[in-house]
Amino acid sequence: MGDTPMNEQEALARLRRGDIGGLEMLVRQYQVQALRVAYLITRDRHLAEDVVQEAFLRAYERIHQFDGTRPFGPWFFRLIANQALKAINARQREVHYDESEDGMVAIEELLPDPGPGPEDIVAQDEVRQQVWEALGRLSPAQRTAVVLRYYLEFSEEEIAKEMNCSRGTVKRHLHDARQRLRKWSRVLVKEG
Amino acid sequence: MKEQQLRRILDDIASQEIPADVDLWPAIRTRLPAASEFRQPARPIPRLGWTFLLVILGLVTGLTAYAMSALWGGIPFWRPVEEAGLGTTLHLSQTMNGYTVTLERAYADANQILIGFTVTGAENQRIMTTGTLRDAYGNLIPGLAFTGFSGQSDLLGLSLPPGVQAIVQAFDASALRETSPELSLRFEVNLVAEASQPQEPEAKPPDENTDGEHIILKPMPIKSVAGPFVFQFSVPFHSGRRVEVARTVTQRGVAITLQRVILTPPEARAILCYTVPGEEAISWVPAATLQGAGHRLEGSFSHRMADNCYRVSFLADQGPLPVSRPAEWILTVSELVGFVAPLSPPAGEGAWPVEPTEPLRLAGPWVFHFRTP
Missing domain, CATH: 1.10.10.10 (Winged helix-like DNA-binding domain superfamily/Winged helix DNA-binding domain)
Structure with missing residues (x-):
């Protein structure tokens, strides 16, 4: 993932102050690759966008749990993978709920x-x-x-x-x- | 096939669907106020109660009135208030230990009280603020949301000098015991800074077979740098328009009652009451929109109240809402989103799920029509 860029440190510092400008910098830096990771896992563009938006919001709210001495990217992509996996599971449950009258629909059938x-x-x-x-x-x-x-x-x-x-x-x-x-x-x- | 080839193929697949010029920031930015309320427990500072230091009065500000108007108009929370010209300019400053807190703007209505203030003097330090608000009787007004800004943002069109922060805090006006055309308030600000880097564990994906990993939230090592800055002031109170709807719509066996809507220029607030049978452990949050008078608003805050009722806030992001003229409104609850895990840790416990379990969704819609006379 490479070294932590200088502007990333600045973004993280601003984010820790609750400054949304810091979040904006991180979004601009990571959104494309994050969206691609989420898309490969979820196989759904809209779901992937939801996942990435949610992940950035979680990063914004929980930035104090992040060790600022490490690069943000790997931590964030793990969050993306985690969220994408959850989103798929949620969708399975959603399908199950919607089709409850006809019984559970296995994801493989879809x-x-x-x-x-x-x-x-x-x-x-x-x-x-x-x-x-x-x-x-x-x-x-x-x-x-x-x-x-x-x-x-x-x-x-x-x-x-x-x-x-x-x-x-x-x-x-x-x-x-x-x-x-x-x-x-x-x-x-x-x-x- | 070598791993590099597979990586290239995966990259090709992803690049075809996700172009390099994708921009999620506008969508993320609009969701920030909602996140602020949901995740308030993630900000540990307000629990600390720094109320033991001395008050020193002073006066410093380097920002012009014009710059202030542009600043507050650029912060999403405050924008409709600024556009409607409803904010009260206070410009009350105090200086302590080289830090200056300036109470710039205040606004109060039946839904919320907004306080806009700046902090200067934090050039080389990460300064965080905690603000508490009390009414004329000393009653604490609960906080709703918090947003801060420093540096510059091309998207927001804002720029602040180094060491200057602008903050807007929103408080819940429904907690006011009494209202009058002029509200007397007491706002107290403390400034704290990180004492050192936090050594907390990083969030990790949970095991597939568990509901989620738990981490222990340790108090962030912080130190007080200045405060409390105490401001006594009064602002006009805008009562807005209260509409008692009291209508019930049933979908999928779930009856939702829209009790009332309180319309004020920057926000419409709806009270929705319902019980989802058989799912007592799940907190069902409504996803709702409000349309009327040329506005289409997304429900951004959802706060669970007593008696299975939710307070849903619709922030006026397309200009101030008209409260004094007749209009037809449609409130639509498109779905209920169920969270198994609590949104905040149990009282007295420092552990909570890193990620709530995946949400359930119960599709509607539940549609309510009402009218403002």
Whole structure:
């Protein structure tokens, strides 16, 4: 995630004073990547925007829980991943509530069927589409682990720490995810 | 496929949907006042009660009247009051230990009392303020929300010199025991600063199988730098328009009663009462909008009262609300959002969930029509 930029320190100092100008600086700096992380996990643009807005508001309100000697980005992206995972779970409960007369609807039923994948990958668009669909077949926790590991480039130790589980659990999540990506998209991710 | 290739593909996917010029700040900014009330427990300072230091009077200010008008008009809380020309200019200053607190503006109506003040002299230190308000009988008026500004913001079009902070605090006028055309008030400000960096644990994502991780909130190490600054003053009281609606609408087996609406230029406040059957442990917060007289307002504050009633505030972000002319209004509760976890820690306990459990949603709508005569 790199060193903490000077303007980030200034933003954090202002934020600690309750100054919304500090929050504005952080929003401008992190909103795009935060939104992309949230989108990859939630697979829904509007839900991702809600997640990111909420995460910035939480950062604003709880900035005194943040160790100001560390860079803001990793802490914030973990908050984003956490919020995105919660949002998916909330949506599952919401669907359950709305469909209560017909019984619970499994989230897998709502996801698109990936269909048979081509034997050979011939176009980047196809690869993207396959990966996108395969990601949709992963459980929210697996998808979060994949985004943290392969998009944000967190280490397995960091993911284990932030997902509050053992490194073995993370390895299993990632291994299962790789297997599923391979099965559903013909994409092979080498063991890291 | 190598990890870098997968990263690039993920980046391609995300970039296609999320362009680099996306801007969430306007939406976030409009949600800040609501957040201020919900998360008041996250500001530990008001609990400390710094009431033991001496009062020293003084007079310092470097800001012109024009700059003050631009400043308060730029702060979302205060904007409708400034636009309606309803704020009372006080310009009362006191200096202590090199810090100057200037009570610039005040406004009072049936919903809220707003105090706008500046603090100067904090060039090299992070200064935080705690303000308490009492009526003429010494009764404490509960705080509603707090917003502060320093430095500059291109978006808000505001700029303050180094070391100057502008703060607006909102207090709940419904706590006033008596009202009169002119309210006598006592506002007290203390200035504190962080003594050192806090060493509290960072928020972490919870385990999948638990309701959320708990952290222990330690009092932030702070020190008093100046105060109390005590101001006695009076402001005109605007009674606004009180509409007794007393209508009930039932959706999904949930009956919501709109008891009343109190309209004042900067805010409409609605009292909604309801019980969601079978979910006693869940706090259901209404998501509501109010339309009428050319305004469409989002409910921004929701405060749970006694007797299963909620007070919902609609801040006038499109100019002052008309309170003295007839208008048709529609209040719509689009959904109830349920939170399992309490929004604040239990009394006497220092632990609370880092994140409340994920909210439930009960879709409406519950629609109420009413009229101001």
